[in-house]
Amino acid sequence: MQEQLREEADGTILFDAEVSPQVDADWFDPDYWRGRDALHVQQGGRGGVALIRTPAGECVLRHYRRGGLVARLLGDRYRWGGANRTRPFAEFRLLAAIVARGLPGPLPVAARFCRRGGFYTADLITRRIDAARTLAEYQGEGRLDAALAESVGVLVARFHREGIWHADLNAHNVLVTPAGLYLIDFDRGRLRPLASRWRLANLRRLRRSLLKVAGPGHELAVFERDVWQPLLNAYQRTFAV
Structure with a gap:
């Protein structure tokens, strides 16, 4: 894995340059893929799962959403505690460790957080697991x-x-x-x-x-x-x- 960071106006992206060096903010926007007829939304979970056809292959785009009563208060926001402690960066790196150990988990492609004061929102892109x-x-x-x-x-x-x-x-x-x-x-x-x-x-x-x-x-x-x-x-x- 070739881990890289990209700072954008609306967020910070962590991605694997070996999988795709082209990742930018558009990758995390369902409307971007919808406009290219490259989006399919599957129902289930919290808000469903977005399947996107990317230059890196078919991927899963997941927006982090809270569950339970706290969702009524904070919605999809999480408290800020530093970039490396954000949920998408932590999951991205754990998935990288899983793949490095030869275990069957999703291949991480990119993660992003968008900070707004003391809170942030988050997204993760992983390679889709076929015929599952x-x-x-x-x-x-x-x-x-x-x-x-x-x-x-x-x-x-x-x-x-x-x-x-x-x-x-x-x-x-x-x-x-x-x-x-x-x-x-x-x-x-x-x-x-x-x-x-x-x-x-x-x-x-x-x-x-x-x-x-x-x-x-x-x-x-x-x-x-x-x-x-x-x-x-x-x-x-x-x-x-």
């Missing part, structure tokens, strides 16, 4: 079997062995593709010293998510036997290697 569906979709369709559950366990263990903590490990942030599985959305994630406490908390979060997607009509005993135990066994085997 979420683990939640597989679970909702009844297609999450023991083999796929084992693959998820291996995936999570690989990240945990490198000390990579995912702040929101859930079934929507695991992507299933013909080429393999990926983890996405590392906002607020970070590298941590290896410890069982945060690893187990991550796994519990994933378990809650899978049960929520399965719905109240799903038998817990069947879930434990066919999904969770195979996942956990594969996780333990992989982490121990």
Whole structure:
């Protein structure tokens, strides 16, 4: 990766010059891509996901948005604490570390913050992962079997062995593709010293998510036997290697 900074009138951009040296403020403007018939918006999440066709290939443009009650007060603004502590720069660099370790995560292309006094707004561009569906979709369709559950366990263990903590490990942030599985959305994630406490908390979060997607009509005993135990066994085997 060739990390570079670009100062613009309305913000500061961090980008990988090896992926594309052309990144500027227009890349973060959906209307710019819409005017070139290069924008597709997918619903879901907070405000949907913008898919953009760029000179660096098809990418995902994500505007950082708050959730919960605080969103009513601050909207899409975050408190300023320095450039390196902004959420897009932190996620960009964590993704770069993930790629450098050979782990299956999104390739970071560019990040930007726009500071306004004591607050900032933020955006991130990553390369799109082709032919991907979420683990939640597989679970909702009844297609999450023991083999796929084992693959998820291996995936999570690989990240945990490198000390990579995912702040929101859930079934929507695991992507299933013909080429393999990926983890996405590392906002607020970070590298941590290896410890069982945060690893187990991550796994519990994933378990809650899978049960929520399965719905109240799903038998817990069947879930434990066919999904969770195979996942956990594969996780333990992989982490121990």
